[in-house]
Amino acid sequence: MKRTRNILAVAVFLLVVLIGVPWLIEATGRLDLYYTLTSVALLSIASAGVWVTFYIGRINIGQGAFALMGGYVSAILVVQYGVSFWLTLPLAGLFCAAASVLIGLPILRLRGVYFAMVTLVLTEVARLLALALPITNGAKGMVSIPLPGGISIFGLTILPDFATLANPRPAFYLVSVVLMVLCFAGLYRLVHSRIGKLCQSLQQNEELASSIGVNIAYLRVIAYAISSFLGGLGGAMFVAISQSIYPSSFTVTDSVNFMLNCFLGGLSYVFGPMIGTFVLYFGWDFLFETGEFQLLIFSSVLIALMLFLPNGLLSLRLFGKKQG
Amino acid sequence: MTELLQIKAVTKRFGGLVAVNNVSFAVREREILSVIGPNGAGKSTLFKLISSFLSPTSGEVLFRGQRISGLAPHIVARKGVVRTFQETTIFKSMTVRDNVIIAHHLRSNATLAGFYLGTNTARRDEAEFGRSADEIIDFLDLGAQRHEIASTLPHGHLRALGIAIGLATNPTVLLLDEPFAGMNHDETVRAVEMVRGVRKRGVTVLLVEHDMPAVMNISDRIVVLNFGVKIAEGTPKEIQENEKVIEAYLGAEDETIGF
Ligand SMILES: Nc1ncnc2c1ncn2[C@@H]1O[C@H](COP(=O)(O)OP(=O)(O)OP(=O)(O)O)[C@@H](O)[C@H]1O
Ligand SMILES: [Mg+2]
Numbered sequence: 001m002k003r004t005r006n007i008l009a010v011a012v013f014l015l016v017v018l019i020g021v022p023w024l025i026e027a028t029g030r031l032d033l034y035y036t037l038t039s040v041a042l043l044s045i046a047s048a049g050v051w052v053t054f055y056i057g058r059i060n061i062g063q064g065a066f067a068l069m070g071g072y073v074s075a076i077l078v079v080q081y082g083v084s085f086w087l088t089l090p091l092a093g094l095f096c097a098a099a100s101v102l103i104g105l106p107i108l109r110l111r112g113v114y115f116a117m118v119t120l121v122l123t124e125v126a127r128l129l130a131l132a133l134p135i136t137n138g139a140k141g142m143v144s145i146p147l148p149g150g151i152s153i154f155g156l157t158i159l160p161d162f163a164t165l166a167n168p169r170p171a172f173y174l175v176s177v178v179l180m181v182l183c184f185a186g187l188y189r190l191v192h193s194r195i196g197k198l199c200q201s202l203q204q205n206e207e208l209a210s211s212i213g214v215n216i217a218y219l220r221v222i223a224y225a226i227s228s229f230l231g232g233l234g235g236a237m238f239v240a241i242s243q244s245i246y247p248s249s250f251t252v253t254d255s256v257n258f259m260l261n262c263f264l265g266g267l268s269y270v271f272g273p274m275i276g277t278f279v280l281y282f283g284w285d286f287l288f289e290t291g292e293f294q295l296l297i298f299s300s301v302l303i304a305l306m307l308f309l310p311n312g313l314l315s316l317r318l319f320g321k322k323q324g
Numbered sequence: 325m326t327e328l329l330q331i332k333a334v335t336k337r338f339g340g341l342v343a344v345n346n347v348s349f350a351v352r353e354r355e356i357l358s359v360i361g362p363n364g365a366g367k368s369t370l371f372k373l374i375s376s377f378l379s380p381t382s383g384e385v386l387f388r389g390q391r392i393s394g395l396a397p398h399i400v401a402r403k404g405v406v407r408t409f410q411e412t413t414i415f416k417s418m419t420v421r422d423n424v425i426i427a428h429h430l431r432s433n434a435t436l437a438g439f440y441l442g443t444n445t446a447r448r449d450e451a452e453f454g455r456s457a458d459e460i461i462d463f464l465d466l467g468a469q470r471h472e473i474a475s476t477l478p479h480g481h482l483r484a485l486g487i488a489i490g491l492a493t494n495p496t497v498l499l500l501d502e503p504f505a506g507m508n509h510d511e512t513v514r515a516v517e518m519v520r521g522v523r524k525r526g527v528t529v530l531l532v533e534h535d536m537p538a539v540m541n542i543s544d545r546i547v548v549l550n551f552g553v554k555i556a557e558g559t560p561k562e563i564q565e566n567e568k569v570i571e572a573y574l575g576a577e578d579e580t581i582g583f
């Protein structure tokens with residue numbers, strides 16, 4: 001019963017995002033929406049990573065660092081080593097995951113504000129590194145990164161060479177949405193497996209968790225690695241679309257936004273970061289009309305939302321009971 | 325009877341304060357041993373030293389002849405020495421059943437990846453955890469609260485849940501820190517039976533408790549601490565007649581140590 005409903009919900013969602021949205025965009029001629037929605041999909045992947053660290057009870061304001069790192073890894077591999085973009089995508093994620101293990105081992109001992117502060121600094125460190133390292137080309141950044149090539153297996157074209165497309169935007173949109181769906185499906189499984197329960201046990205009481213034999217240090221590092229993997233993935237895909245990357249491509253503001261997306265969507269719902277990103281992104285754009293008051297109104301609305309909906313937008317249960 | 329745990333000349337200093345001072349005793353297999361003493365005597369600290377949540381300043385704790393001091397708490401738990409907490413420490417926003425299920429962690433055969441992919445081993449583990457959790461829940465009379473969120477339970481049930489979590493780890497030695505605190509007479513009587521039942525399952529029980537009638541009733545042997553120093557060790561009868569113990573408790577009324 002519940003299973004059927006879930007399958008139905010997923011099918012409807014896929015139909016809407018993969019067919020309905022492109023159809024609407026073509027029909028209305030609002031082609032710019034492709035780029036906007038692609039951004040939402042990719043940002044929500046990075047936000048999903050932040051959500052995982054929330055899930056083990058850590059406030060992570062450093063996802064921008066890993067988005068930037070993933071972006072550079074992909075760009076460098078594509079430009080300097082001629083690796084296919086599609087291969088650099090998982091490699092960027094894995095690189096970030098590996099880096100986060102090294103970073104996480106010492107800093108994951110910290111809790112609360114202390115962890116949050118260190119992660120905040122991390123984004124700034126990443127930017128300074130990108131400025132200083134020779135391989136990243138400093139402040140000039142990396143530009144004119146070639147578009148992703150095609151993928152074919154046994155002569156069967158799975159993805160066309162993006163450079164041959166008259167307008168690659170719909171293709172980027174579809175790839176990004178598929179990537180998002182895969183990431184969230186993976187996360188859903190994680191949360192609903194025993195690992196999710198173990199993460200919750202960390203969130204609720206680390207001391208008790210270790211007294212029942214949970215290796216809390218190990219689990220924390222794994223969660224952080226998954227988080228950073230998603231950050232790197234989102235960052236790498238973003239760079240492929242904009243065909244450029246600069247040290248300022250992902251900043252502290254982005255890190256803060258990734259975290260806000262999670263808050264806004266709801267920390268106890270797997271799909272919280274997706275909804276949160278969508279609403280925050282469009283909310284911001286929508287308020288563009290208000291000119292200089294944009295930030296003021298935006299912040300006030302955010303504060304009000306967090307006060308009145310402390311468990312996020314999804315606590316409104318618009319989408320049924322998707323308890324994380 | 326063999327000696328399961330050996331506490332050897334253990335000392336713990338916090339700055340200038342010696343919370344546990346050169347304490348030695350042994351715990352035998354399948355006994356119920358209580359550690360008593362006035363407030364601040366160092367009982368909880370001793371428990372943290374045994375379960376390796378703290379490392380001793382000097383001395384060591386041996387389990388089955390092997391040193392466990394200095395190991396990470398989850399490794400010591402894996403070896404079979406498990407501590408429950410003085411405060412009602414549980415996973416607050418999980419249901420009673422999920423609390424007990426998650427505490428089966430040490431019994432998993434499947435790896436984390438196995439649980440993620442839902443392999444056969446993982447599914448067998450999950451089924452077994454569920455079955456065993458239900459058995460423990462019934463054993464501790466929590467059946468009616470099975471699906472309630474833990475934070476909503478009344479005090480007595482919280483203590484029972486704490487013990488259930490401990491039991492789920494399938495311990496060799498279970499350290500219970502004040503399991504009867506805050507219970508009324510009837511609840512205590514039931515809890516004492518519960519602890520006896522735990523021992524019947526083959527578990528060695530170490531107990532810190534202030535409720536003297538309960539301690540005298542349930543313990544095979546008692547160790548008395550005062551200002552971090554062990555001042556006596558023996559059967560309940562011996563302890564009740566011990567001069568030093570009576571002196572240590574003299575500040576309080578005589579009844580505290582009697583029935
Ligand atoms: N982490 C710590 N840092 C500093 N001092 C501590 C620490 N833990 C305990 N102490 C001190 O060590 C002494 C023994 O404390 P402990 O909690 O072991 O006593 P207890 O016998 O369990 O007391 P109670 O019956 O009140 O639970 C106390 O004076 C306490 O203040
Ligand atoms: Mg104590």
